[in-house]
Amino acid sequence: xxxxxxxxxxxxxxxxxxxxxxxxxxxxxxxxxxxxxxxxxxxxxxxxxxxxxxxxxxxxxxxxxxxxxxxxxxxxxxxxxxxxxxxxxxxxxxxxxxxxxxxxxxxxxxxxxxxxxxxxxxxxxxxxxxxxxxxxxxxxxxxxxxxxxxxxxxxxxxxxxxxxxxxxxxxxxxxxxxxxxxxxxxxxxxxxxxxxxxxxxxxxxxxxxxxxxxxxxxxxxxxxxxxxxxxxxxxxxxxxxxxxxxxxxxxxxxxxxxxxxxxxxxxxxxxxxxxxxxxxxxxxxxxxxxxxxxxxxxxxxxxxxxxxxxxxxxxxxxxxxxxxxxxxxxxxxxxxxxxxxxxxxxxxxxxxxxxxxxxxxxxxxxxxxxxxxxxxxxxxxxxxxxxxxxxxxxxxxxxxxxxxxxxxxxxxxxxxxxxxxxxxxxxxxxxxxxxxxxxxxxxxxxxxxxxxxxxxxxxxxxxxxxxxxxxxxxxxxxxxxxxxxxxxxxxxxxxxxxxxxxxxxxxxxxxxxxxxxxxxxxxxxxxxxxxxxxxxxxxxxxxxxxxxxxxxxxxxxxxxxxxxxxxxxxxxxxxxxxxxxxxx
Numbered sequence: 001x002x003x004x005x006x007x008x009x010x011x012x013x014x015x016x017x018x019x020x021x022x023x024x025x026x027x028x029x030x031x032x033x034x035x036x037x038x039x040x041x042x043x044x045x046x047x048x049x050x051x052x053x054x055x056x057x058x059x060x061x062x063x064x065x066x067x068x069x070x071x072x073x074x075x076x077x078x079x080x081x082x083x084x085x086x087x088x089x090x091x092x093x094x095x096x097x098x099x100x101x102x103x104x105x106x107x108x109x110x111x112x113x114x115x116x117x118x119x120x121x122x123x124x125x126x127x128x129x130x131x132x133x134x135x136x137x138x139x140x141x142x143x144x145x146x147x148x149x150x151x152x153x154x155x156x157x158x159x160x161x162x163x164x165x166x167x168x169x170x171x172x173x174x175x176x177x178x179x180x181x182x183x184x185x186x187x188x189x190x191x192x193x194x195x196x197x198x199x200x201x202x203x204x205x206x207x208x209x210x211x212x213x214x215x216x217x218x219x220x221x222x223x224x225x226x227x228x229x230x231x232x233x234x235x236x237x238x239x240x241x242x243x244x245x246x247x248x249x250x251x252x253x254x255x256x257x258x259x260x261x262x263x264x265x266x267x268x269x270x271x272x273x274x275x276x277x278x279x280x281x282x283x284x285x286x287x288x289x290x291x292x293x294x295x296x297x298x299x300x301x302x303x304x305x306x307x308x309x310x311x312x313x314x315x316x317x318x319x320x321x322x323x324x325x326x327x328x329x330x331x332x333x334x335x336x337x338x339x340x341x342x343x344x345x346x347x348x349x350x351x352x353x354x355x356x357x358x359x360x361x362x363x364x365x366x367x368x369x370x371x372x373x374x375x376x377x378x379x380x381x382x383x384x385x386x387x388x389x390x391x392x393x394x395x396x397x398x399x400x401x402x403x404x405x406x407x408x409x410x411x412x413x414x415x416x417x418x419x420x421x422x423x424x425x426x427x428x429x430x431x432x433x434x435x436x437x438x439x440x441x442x443x444x445x446x447x448x449x450x451x452x453x454x455x456x457x458x459x460x461x462x463x464x465x466x467x468x469x470x471x472x473x474x475x476x477x478x479x480x481x482x483x484x485x486x487x488x489x490x491x492x493x494x495x496x497x498x499x500x501x502x503x504x505x506x507x508x509x510x511x512x513x514x515x516x517x518x519x520x521x522x523x524x525x526x527x528x529x530x531x532x533x534x535x536x537x538x539x540x541x542x543x544x545x546x547x548x549x550x551x552x553x554x555x556x557x558x559x560x561x562x563x564x565x566x567x568x569x570x571x572x573x574x575x576x577x578x579x580x581x582x583x584x
Contacts, residue, residue: 001112001232001235001236001350002232002245002309003228003232003244003245003246003479004332004333006087006228006231006232007063007085007228007233007333008089009086009111009112009451010017010061010063010066010107010226011061011063012061013103013107013111014059014061014089014103015061015285016206017059017103018059019059019060019061019089019090020056020057020059020061021061021062022056022060022062023062023197024062024063024064024065024334025036025038025043025044026285027065027066027067027281027282027284027285028282028285028287028294028440028470029043029044034473035264036069036293036294036297037066037067037068037069037282038064038065038066038067038296038552039066039067039068040064040066040086040225041062041064041066041087041088041225042088042090042223042225043064043066044064045090045092046167047531047551047553048092049090049092049167049168049204049219049221049223050167050168051093051218051219051290053178053514054092054535055537055538057092058091058092058093058094059090059091059092059094059095060089060090060092061087061088061089061090062088063085063087063088063228064083064086064088065083065085065281065334066084066086067082067084067278067281067282068081068082068084069082069297071286072300072301072304075270075274075275076266076267076268076270076271076272077239077267078240078241079196079230080243080324081229081274082275082277082278082301083233083243083274083278083281084220084227084228084229084506085227085228085276086223086225086226086227086228086542087225087226087227087228087231088225088226089103089222089225090221090222090223090224091220091221091222091223092219092221092222092408093219093221095222095231095257096203097135097136097139097201097203097222098139098218098340099140099202099513100141100201100203100222101136101140101173101226102139102143103224104175104199104201104224105140105143108175108198108199108304112231112235114161114177114234114235116144116145118153118177118178118184118194119149119175119176119177119178119190120145120149120150120175120176120177120178120188121137121140121145121149121150121151121173121174121175121176122150122151122152122153122157122173122176122188122190122317123136123137123140123151123152123153123158123171123173124136124152124154124155124158124159124171124172124173125152125153125154125158126152126522127155128152129206129214130170130171130206130214132152132174133152133158133171133203134509136171136173136201136203136369137150137152137173137541140173145147146190148186148187148188149188150189151188151190152190153190155531156478157174157190157545158171158172158173158174159171160172160200160204160223161174161202161204161208162207162208165210166209166210167207167208168206168207168217168219168221169201169206169207169208169214169449170202170203170204170205170206170217170387170422171202171205172202172203173200173201173203174197174200174201175198175200175225176188176190176195176196176197176198176200177195177196177234178194178195179194179195179196179234180194180195181191183193192217196230197228197525198227198234199220199224199225199226199229200224200225200226201223201224202221202222202223202224202225203220204217204220204221204222204223204293205217205223207219210337213392218493220291221251225392226278227245229241229244229246232244232519241526242262242266242269242270242273242479245304245329246329247273247277249325249328249329250272250273250276250277250325250326250329251269251273251542252387253321253322253325254269254273254309254312254314255269255270257309257314257318257321258309258312258313258314259270259313260312260313264574265312265316268308268309268311268312269312271304271305271308272305272308272309272312272322273322275301275302275304275305276301276302276305276319276322276323276326277326278301279298279302279348280323280326280327280337280344280348281324281326281337282297282298282301282338283298283323283340283343283344283347284337284340284343284344286340286343286380287566288347288468288573289302289347289350290462293472298351299351300321300389302348302351302355304349304351304389304391305319305390306352306356306389306402307359307389307390307391307394307465308391308394310359311393311394311397312392317349317352317353317356318345318352319348319349319351320346320348320349321354323345323348324341324345327341327344342549348374355389356505358388358389359388359389361388362384362387362388362390362406363398364388364396365384365388366384366398366402367402369404370402370403370404371399373414375404375405375407375410376395376399376404376405376406376407376410377407377413377418378407378409378410378411378413378414378415378417379411379412379414379417381395381396381410381414382413382414382417382418382421383416386412386421391419391511392414394409421552430566443475443583444473444474444553445478445553445554445555446555446560446561446562446583447474447475447477447478447552447583448473448475448478448553448554448555448580449510449540449542449558449561450478450500450561450564450583451471451473451478451480451554452542452548452550452554453500453503453504453542453545453546453558453564454478454480454496454500454552454563454564454579454581455468455526455546455548456483456499456545456546457481457495457496457497457499457500458482458484458496458544460499461492461495461496461499462484462488462492465483465484466482466483466484467482467483468480468481468482469481469482469483469572469576470572471530476582477567477580477581477582478580478581478582479579479580480578480579480580480581481572481576481577481578482576482577482578482579483575483576484495484575484576484577485492485575485579487569487571487577488569489576493566493569495565497565498566499567501563501564502547503542503543503546503558504558504559504561504562504563504564505559506543506558507557507558507559508542508543508545508557508558508559509542509543509556509557510540510541510542510554510555510556511540511541512538512539512540512555513536513538513539514538514539515536515539516536516537517536517549520537520539520549523539523547524547525539525541525547525548525549526546526547526548526549527548527549537549537551538550538551540554542558543558546582561583562583562584563583563584564581564582564583565581565582565583565584566580566581567580567581568580
């Protein structure tokens with residue numbers, strides 16, 4: 001079974017069981033400033049898991065592109081990926097454990113033809129907050145899984161959530177497949193890495209409160225997830241995910257460029273393939289490599305791929321060629337890649353040229369240091385990582401080539417510096433995104449409504465060519481990117497600000513309607529992300545001033561917003577301006 005067949009099989013299976021197929025959301029959350037990327041299939045559905053009504057109903061399924069950055073330094077083994085696709089189905093207060101587990105088993109065994117004797121199950125062992133999940137275990141036993149293949153594990157293994165500091169959470173049951181050869185153990189040992197997780201049913205029956213206590217959820221949800229890449233490798237009987245058609249064309253290109261074989265340098269090949277793929281998808285969202293937010297992640301991925309390519313002997317530009325292969329692999333499934341391929345190629349090439357200059361400077365620094373005769377310290381090795389992007393193994397290889405001696409504690413000191421750097425980065429991220437997923441605090445909600453007023457005011461003052469190109473909203477401020485080719489004058493900014501404040505003073509009601517996408521367009525609703533809408537959408541109308549398709553949280557009336565103030569206007573990129581504003 002190939003990737004597209006697997007996607008279609010999964011979606012059709014759940015569509016036949018009353019689920020509506022919903023379109024995948026953007027890799028960059030449009031209504032959630034609390035994370036940089038969509039990290040899981042459930043991420044775009046947080047508000048619906050919290051009880052908001054979904055336009056398509058209570059049963060949903062999709063294939064969601066995801067990106068996780070917390071494991072970048074782990075990529076290179078057989079399991080970690082930065083970009084991946086998650087096959088998911090949900091019950092929003094509808095069916096519960098019996099249906100979810102039965103369908104998971106039916107999908108795996110009957111549709112995907114995985115022998116049941118190769119499967120094992122884990123369930124929640126229970127603690128002071130929630131009982132042992134005997135119900136799920138009993139369902140699996142009824143379906144033919146022997147008791148010796150069912151393990152009860154603690155919260156760290158079989159519990160999901162909450163996504164943020166508070167919210168829906170609950171026990172899960174996970175399905176594992178034996179990958180260790182023909183002889184399958186009678187007993188399930190969760191510590192044996194030959195048992196690989198392939199599917200997860202999460203049962204959100206609790207709410208975690210800010211007081212640190214758990215209470216029953218007003219809406220019980222089921223969230224089932226299955227990683228496409230891992231399942232594809234299993235169905236194709238591949239040794240690892242990088243041998244499937246989603247990766248191997250990239251691997252082959254690296255072999256041709258480097259003269260090396262994948263089997264002889266698997267870690268470097270995997271890092272290059274993963275990082276260029278992830279960076280390609282990030283750039284397809286209009287992100288430009290930079291030193292901030294999503295742009296920083298794109299830059300780090302591209303530069304890390306270049307470093308490992310250099311390690312393989314690739315010394316000329318290659319990133320745009322590999323990104324072109326990524327586009328070829330995915331363009332039928334994600335047309336946006338083909339639409340933005342020229343932009344992706346240009347930004348890849350520009351970033352690679354910039355970084356190769358940095359590498360050249362780093363090599364000169366090594367040569368200069370070699371002449372000093374001093375031993376390389378861990379602090380110096382970490383400085384090369386910080387300033388030039390050289391991972392430890394590359395710096396050590398250069399040191400060997402130049403016959404540079406290492407200080408006795410160089411490796412240990414480098415690790416200490418690296419851990420310190422990771423901790424500082426983690427603290428900074430936790431502080432910046434401390435609200436958790438889908439921050440729905442009152443301040444954030446008000447600023448979200450203010451962004452709609454700002455959008456409408458800009459179109460009145462500057463013209464209807466103005467369209468939203470991105471936004472980031474925290475509890476403290478809103479940031480709004482829009483299409484416009486020139487810096488706004490002081491008079492234009494004042495007029496925009498005055499228009500927004502006029503609507504606030506009028507205390508206009510914020511009206512919410514559900515309708516089909518065609519009805520929304522006919523009604524004059526402004527749509528910014530057309531290719532990502534569902535068949536049914538929500539339209540937010542603010543008096544006669546603003547009418548937009550949106551899925552985010554909003555105030556009930558403009559009078560709740562207080563005074564609107566523009567704090568900054570600047571260029572975001574070519575043809576895109578950026579406004580920052582606050583409410584007070």
